[in-house]
Amino acid sequence: xxVTINDVAQAAGVSASTVSKVINGWxxxxxxxxxxxxxxxxxxHYVPNQRAVSFAKGATKNxxxxxxxxxxxxxKNPHMFEILCGAYSVLSKYNYTVSITDNSSDTFPGESIYxxxxxxxxxxxxxxxxxxxxxVAANIVASEFPHTIIGNPSYDTPLCWVDTNxxxxxxxxxxxxxxxxxxxxxxxxxxxxxYISSQRLKGLRQTMLKSGNKMSTENIIYSDHDxxxxxxxxxxLLTSKSxxxxxxxxxxxxxxxxxxxxxxxxxxxxxxxxxxxxxKYPYTSTMQPTPTIVDIDVYDLGVQAGSTLARKLExxxxxxxxxxxxxxxxxxxxT
Amino acid sequence: xxVTINDVAQAAGVSASTVSKVINGWxxxxxxxxxxxxxxxxxxHYVPNQRAVSFAKGATKNxxxxxxxxxxxxxKNPHMFEILCGAYSVLSKYNYTVSITDNSSDTFPGESIYxxxxxxxxxxxxxxxxxxxxxVAANIVASEFPHTIIGNPSYDTPLCWVDTNxxxxxxxxxxxxxxxxxxxxxxxxxxxxxYISSQRLKGLRQTMLKSGNKMSTENIIYSDHDxxxxxxxxxxLLTSKSxxxxxxxxxxxxxxxxxxxxxxxxxxxxxxxxxxxxxKYPYTSTMQPTPTIVDIDVYDLGVQAGSTLARKLExxxxxxxxxxxxxxxxxxxxT
DNA sequence: AAAATATAGGAAAACGCTTTCCTAAAAAGG
DNA sequence: CCTTTTTAGGAAAGCGTTTTCCTATATTTT
Numbered sequence: 238x239x240v241t242i243n244d245v246a247q248a249a250g251v252s253a254s255t256v257s258k259v260i261n262g263w264x265x266x267x268x269x270x271x272x273x274x275x276x277x278x279x280x281x282h283y284v285p286n287q288r289a290v291s292f293a294k295g296a297t298k299n300x301x302x303x304x305x306x307x308x309x310x311x312x313k314n315p316h317m318f319e320i321l322c323g324a325y326s327v328l329s330k331y332n333y334t335v336s337i338t339d340n341s342s343d344t345f346p347g348e349s350i351y352x353x354x355x356x357x358x359x360x361x362x363x364x365x366x367x368x369x370x371x372x373v374a375a376n377i378v379a380s381e382f383p384h385t386i387i388g389n390p391s392y393d394t395p396l397c398w399v400d401t402n403x404x405x406x407x408x409x410x411x412x413x414x415x416x417x418x419x420x421x422x423x424x425x426x427x428x429x430x431x432y433i434s435s436q437r438l439k440g441l442r443q444t445m446l447k448s449g450n451k452m453s454t455e456n457i458i459y460s461d462h463d464x465x466x467x468x469x470x471x472x473x474l475l476t477s478k479s480x481x482x483x484x485x486x487x488x489x490x491x492x493x494x495x496x497x498x499x500x501x502x503x504x505x506x507x508x509x510x511x512x513x514x515x516x517k518y519p520y521t522s523t524m525q526p527t528p529t530i531v532d533i534d535v536y537d538l539g540v541q542a543g544s545t546l547a548r549k550l551e552x553x554x555x556x557x558x559x560x561x562x563x564x565x566x567x568x569x570x571x572t
Numbered sequence: 573x574x575v576t577i578n579d580v581a582q583a584a585g586v587s588a589s590t591v592s593k594v595i596n597g598w599x600x601x602x603x604x605x606x607x608x609x610x611x612x613x614x615x616x617h618y619v620p621n622q623r624a625v626s627f628a629k630g631a632t633k634n635x636x637x638x639x640x641x642x643x644x645x646x647x648k649n650p651h652m653f654e655i656l657c658g659a660y661s662v663l664s665k666y667n668y669t670v671s672i673t674d675n676s677s678d679t680f681p682g683e684s685i686y687x688x689x690x691x692x693x694x695x696x697x698x699x700x701x702x703x704x705x706x707x708v709a710a711n712i713v714a715s716e717f718p719h720t721i722i723g724n725p726s727y728d729t730p731l732c733w734v735d736t737n738x739x740x741x742x743x744x745x746x747x748x749x750x751x752x753x754x755x756x757x758x759x760x761x762x763x764x765x766x767y768i769s770s771q772r773l774k775g776l777r778q779t780m781l782k783s784g785n786k787m788s789t790e791n792i793i794y795s796d797h798d799x800x801x802x803x804x805x806x807x808x809l810l811t812s813k814s815x816x817x818x819x820x821x822x823x824x825x826x827x828x829x830x831x832x833x834x835x836x837x838x839x840x841x842x843x844x845x846x847x848x849x850x851x852k853y854p855y856t857s858t859m860q861p862t863p864t865i866v867d868i869d870v871y872d873l874g875v876q877a878g879s880t881l882a883r884k885l886e887x888x889x890x891x892x893x894x895x896x897x898x899x900x901x902x903x904x905x906x907t
Numbered sequence: 908a909a910a911a912t913a914t915a916g917g918a919a920a921a922c923g924c925t926t927t928c929c930t931a932a933a934a935a936g937g
Numbered sequence: 938c939c940t941t942t943t944t945a946g947g948a949a950a951g952c953g954t955t956t957t958c959c960t961a962t963a964t965t966t967t
Binding site for chain 4: 241242243253254257258260261285286288289291293294295
């Protein structure tokens with residue numbers, strides 16, 4: 238059938254262990270022998286059987302990306318693949334392969350993570366925040382399995398994670414607006430309970446206040462994620478007596494709606510009303526004029542997750558680490 | 573260290589082979605023994621070592637999804653993850669795991685596919701059209717490796733593939749418009765060389781013609797994918813003497829721009845001008861009124877890819893198959 | 908030149924399961 | 938009640954690498 242290490246050994250006139258040593262970069266094989274072995278590998282088109290390698294080495298060189306795909310149709314989340322690719326890009330450099338698994342249809346809590354860890358089908362795991370339940374966290378901590386969580390886990394557990402600092406994002410927004418001379422600033426965000434939205438508002442508010450510009454409560458709007466609801470909020474805010482000079486939208490969808498409201502009210506941007514938004518989503522490309530954006534580099538988040546994990550795997554004594562990526566301001570034509 | 577099949581065997585008072593047979597559903601083990609073994613597995617929290625299982629069985633129960641991630645920043649392609657998840661959903665039911673690999677940075681043509689096939693790290697492969705080069709096709713055909721291609725390969729090779737019928741999509745668009753009474757129809761698409769765009773136009777044109785409504789050449793526009801270019805085309809078309817009753821947009825981005833042009837010209841939809849578009853993209857959710865869409869279910873495309881492959885793996889004598897998914901019309905408020 | 912050390916490469920065990928064969932006991936048949 | 942067939946489960950040989958020892962030769966040291 239397929240060519241094995243023994244075929245190579247025979248062809249090169251050495252033992253199988255020598256071939257193995259050549260493949261694995263042992264330094265105890267002479268240059269001459271090494272060359273002979275490599276020639277045999279070439280001519281026989283030998284590729285080691287990964288199943289046997291994994292078995293013998295007790296490691297798979299595979300990382301699993303655990304996510305909760307069906308939770309709120311996460312497979313439509315454009316960020317997920319970008320994170321995955323970011324992680325893949327660095328892990329593949331370390332010769333890791335990455336496979337995905339969904340834990341949203343576990344038949345008992347923690348089933349997937351349990352099987353992953355005990356089955357030994359991978360050497361490490363990246364857990365997307367959407368998949369991080371208490372059981373997942375508990376299994377990881379108990380087994381001390383190499384891992385990185387994407388998103389700061391709210392549980393108080395010794396987990397490695399990478400996340401974006403959304404408070405800082407709010408601060409960046411404020412800094413930019415202040416630098417441009419806007420002192421009266423409004424905010425349209427998601428529901429009060431929304432974590433990211435509230436973090437961003439927090440950073441924005443704090444920074445405005447620090448420079449002596451208190452944000453008026455009536456210019457801070459918590460809205461449902463629905464076109465008409467947002468639209469009505471926008472119109473109300475834009476036509477109110479206390480209309481702010483600039484509005485911060487917590488996400489692009491809100492920004493699209495706001496831009497539509499601005500246009501319909503025949504206001505001009507940024508003269509009558511300036512605005513900026515967070516996150517570069519696909520729809521940002523449809524906006525005209527191009528909005529100013531405080532972006533989070535989700536690809537980079539994946540990269541960080543991958544490299545944190547890779548470092549841990551290369552050097553197991555490494556302690557628990559966490560990493561926070563910085564948001565990035567992209568100047569547009571709306572401020 | 574970790575518990576092995578021998579520990580279970582000992583605990584249950586049987587041999588390792590018996591435990592293995594119980595795990596693998598052999599019918600030659602008595603109910604009593606089976607129960608005893610299962611109890612031992614439970615109490616010892618035994619999970620078989622996947623590396624050993626793969627090695628012994630000569631199969632990994634893993635599928636690799638080959639894609640060209642860096643090619644035109646495909647990691648930002650929101651369809652990719654959806655396809656992947658669709659494939660995952662069915663493969664995981666067959667107990668396959670799925671891992672991704674990128675072939676856009678191969679150091680020699682066909683490197684990835686060569687390693688994948690010869691290394692035996694997976695049992696089958698799904699190749700996204702973006703990753704299908706001649707070398708990939710050649711390697712697959714030569715090795716008769718179980719596979720499914722996403723997208724109809726233009727090469728004349730005996731490959732299994734799944735694809736969407738874009739000509740039919742164009743036909744569906746025409747059928748819908750005709751049913752609604754629109755006989756003068758225009759089209760705004762990508763460049764003439766764009767495969768999908770031309771297929772859609774073909775179906776649209778054919779069907780209109782068949783019902784005796786020839787599309788005027790000046791109402792067929794090939795545009796670059798750039799806001800202002802598209803916008804100018806839209807305005808020109810909307811203000812021309814021979815303005816059609818309905819416009820078919822080849823993608824949502826064009827539709828967004830068209831809608832903006834319609835609004836700025838104070839035309840009303842669908843009375844003054846009707847339109848429909850292809851593909852439900854994230855930005856579709858920002859459009860108001862909601863557009864009529866001829867959608868392609870990319871998740872389903874992944875599902876079909878997964879099940880075609882799974883069937884082949886369960887039944888290796890199965891011949892080469894191909895599958896075409898049907899587009900789906902979603903009625904909106906613009907027609 | 909003899910003894911000590913370094914070096915290159917081989918033999919064989921190990922990794923943890925699966926699966927083929929085989930045997931002893933039980934069931935069926937006459 | 939004896940012979941034949943069926944059934945349940947065990948022994949052991951893989952599966953293809955890696956890795957630990959170990960040995961023979963080459964190299965250095967005294």
